[in-house]
Amino acid sequence: MTQITRKHYIDNLRWIILLVLIPYHTAMAWNAWGEPNYILFGGNKLISSVIVLFSPYFMPLLFVLAGVSTKYAMKKRTNKEYLVDRVKRLLVPCLFGTIVLMPIMSYIAHRFNYSYEGGFLRHYGVFCTKFTDLTGADGGFSLGQFWFVLYLFVISTVALGILILSGKNTPKEEKEIPLWIVCLLGLPLPFLSEILSIGGKSLAEFTYLFMVGYYVFADEKIVSKTEKNCWLLLVIGLVATVLNVYLFLWSDKEFATLNTVAKYVSEWIMIVALIGVAKRFWNFSGNVSNYMNKRSFLFYIYHFIWVVLFQYILYEIVGESTAVLFVGTVILAYVSTFVTCEISIRIPFLCFLTGTKYGSKK
Numbered sequence: 001m002t003q004i005t006r007k008h009y010i011d012n013l014r015w016i017i018l019l020v021l022i023p024y025h026t027a028m029a030w031n032a033w034g035e036p037n038y039i040l041f042g043g044n045k046l047i048s049s050v051i052v053l054f055s056p057y058f059m060p061l062l063f064v065l066a067g068v069s070t071k072y073a074m075k076k077r078t079n080k081e082y083l084v085d086r087v088k089r090l091l092v093p094c095l096f097g098t099i100v101l102m103p104i105m106s107y108i109a110h111r112f113n114y115s116y117e118g119g120f121l122r123h124y125g126v127f128c129t130k131f132t133d134l135t136g137a138d139g140g141f142s143l144g145q146f147w148f149v150l151y152l153f154v155i156s157t158v159a160l161g162i163l164i165l166s167g168k169n170t171p172k173e174e175k176e177i178p179l180w181i182v183c184l185l186g187l188p189l190p191f192l193s194e195i196l197s198i199g200g201k202s203l204a205e206f207t208y209l210f211m212v213g214y215y216v217f218a219d220e221k222i223v224s225k226t227e228k229n230c231w232l233l234l235v236i237g238l239v240a241t242v243l244n245v246y247l248f249l250w251s252d253k254e255f256a257t258l259n260t261v262a263k264y265v266s267e268w269i270m271i272v273a274l275i276g277v278a279k280r281f282w283n284f285s286g287n288v289s290n291y292m293n294k295r296s297f298l299f300y301i302y303h304f305i306w307v308v309l310f311q312y313i314l315y316e317i318v319g320e321s322t323a324v325l326f327v328g329t330v331i332l333a334y335v336s337t338f339v340t341c342e343i344s345i346r347i348p349f350l351c352f353l354t355g356t357k358y359g360s361k362k
Helices: 008-018 021-030 045-054 058-073 079-114 120-129 146-166 179-184 203-217 220-228 230-250 256-281 287-318 322-344 348-353
Strands: none
Touching: 008 058, 008 256, 008 287, 021 045, 021 287, 021 322, 045 230, 058 079, 058 146, 058 203, 058 256, 079 120, 079 146, 079 287, 079 348, 146 203, 179 220, 179 256, 203 220, 220 230, 220 256, 230 256, 287 322, 322 348
16 A cells, blocks of 8 residues: 555644634533533523534534544545444444443433433433434433534435446546635535535535545645635635624524535635645644544543533532533643543543544653
């Protein structure tokens, strides 16, 4: 197989964006649009702005990065090796998280939101049999954050089939794509967002983003163009992002069409811009980046349960003190998540269940 030079900016961008998850999921307890959540304190527009600031692009970006990583993975693995790797690193952790971690989060939600008084074992039966909106906020079944892992496994498997049928190993002459065409690749997103959508998460949209990552952003010539224009792209993306926050949360008037345009411009242009920024400023390796890269997936697996647990505990202690609840949860969740990662990465069985390579402690 071909020797591939690791793209450090892809790894660094991935773990940096994953760090957003703790304040993001903490803020969901105050979402101003009434979305069900494991812990729900009531609407707060200021805290909700944190959610809307990142929501258009940070999960779509992860699917694009997954597509890029797949392109390089397929150059050093056979089809069988790649599929086995996806089972070990995605399907097994998804089952582990859904069976072991999600019932705990759903149990806390059941107690907090609906004053459930039964024990955990009794609730486990509720979790396994109650299928409502799949958020878990009412104590029912939920994939929680593991929807991303399941989607990525399904998309990876489908992508492998597409690549086999299209002859991925057949040498092809690559035509250079202008940056303006790359920017236009976001146009299908509004139309794909409602196709195969489960809980507002479109399998069609994320498959498209994954394949764009594979075919477009794995091309260093294209990434170099985004790098050269990263400041302009970032300004456009941030303007659209701030406009989306204002129109969605703070405007007293209805601007539905403009809001939709701002949302999808934010989604796509921020993806393109952040890849360019990462290539320019984060294309390095070192102790911190190596440490975070080896723990980024573990961080994703464990972070949410700590957010929910500390929100529940802190509310019992401090009551409705929004500042303490938010800041306290964020700090305690970060610390506890990293401690959990350090414990997990040292236990072979947990490494297997979480798709982590044992012995990658440093």
